[in-house]
Amino acid sequence: MTEITSAVIIGAGPMGSAIAIGLKKSSPTIALQVIDPDITRWDALINAGISTTQHLPNPIISEAIVIAIPPQAFGGFSENNPQLEHYTGIIISVMAGINLSALTNQLKTSQICRVMPNLPCAINEGVSVSIFAPETTQENNTLVRELFSKPGLFLKLVERHTLPLLYYTPQWQLLRTSLRNEFENWARQHLADYATDQCGNIYWSYEIIEFSHSTMWHPT
Template structure:
């Protein structure tokens, strides 16, 4: 039986552990959580321990805060991760740092997002050069329980992934607030305004998932000459909304690089 160990029972660790229990029923799922306050939340669903007890060929998912990584690595017995495949969802901790601290070259970095809690994460995964294809497949299989997984070979892309996938839901929500505010000001009840906004976002995402669809093809298809949508698109261009969004993504990417050192 495959053994998957999730270190950290915070938001992301709990979501991943819960998804594994439901989505990979044949796996043995163990959660390592030093905090006695957090452990009871998962009791009854998975095995929860205070410390990591290495097992042969573990898939080890590190879902702890980056600032807790050094303490975790220092507390491991010598060679504890030598046979493990390690997947880190810690923002900003580079593959080289992971490999050096854990004593294994079988390390991967992953960037999930907050949509993981509804099984709709867009997770970007980057394996180290020494990770075999089977290790990448194991990591993708485990992370697929929280949504889509995209594997890339260039670690520098994870900074942009932090902007688009990691921070993306918050940036989209910020824009969605304007839709909801407008709807309420027009007379819709708050709950109805949120329904209008969320369904528009959901439907748009589904249409963009159709074969051959692109954002440009969608808004051009919806924009008849001199029509209502065309007026809206023209106003967005006049106010340089596209440039503002790209600037926000560039700022987020640059901050990700700074945090990673």
């Protein structure tokens, strides 16, 4: 399998609807079904030719699941839909605030990734950012990349390493306060990101990111 041909999107709010409609535009042949108990959210989806229903199928036969519900609703939803624990495809979360560890533990699967694609899907251009659980297969990595690179640029976080800022000499130690002030100034301008521990030590990170973009489709 070289691309996802069917997917279930859980949630028909602004985020879920934007993703569903955007994916339908960028991948016209994909079979989408959106799950949401609130039928008042269905009109735009139905007009876009997307199937809607109130309940998650059992069993789930789609190749991918996109979870696009508010994070506070996730615990109750997963408990009320035990068929998720038997699902063998890739599960894509666009929920903010729920990390990969929590997702894999709750859903009992290693085939998980987090993606933030709702704006690129909504406007058919932009950047989708992703991070995958360590045991996600290469096939599922590729399927998600191909799916979300069509509306825009797709970024995958391959590695991230966090290191302490070390002061190797007495002269560097004298600059410690100035360096921290500079880091804070960069952060206020959104030019840098860093963390500190209880002792005030600065930790910085470097990342290896994979870029991909589909040239097969252009918005009209």
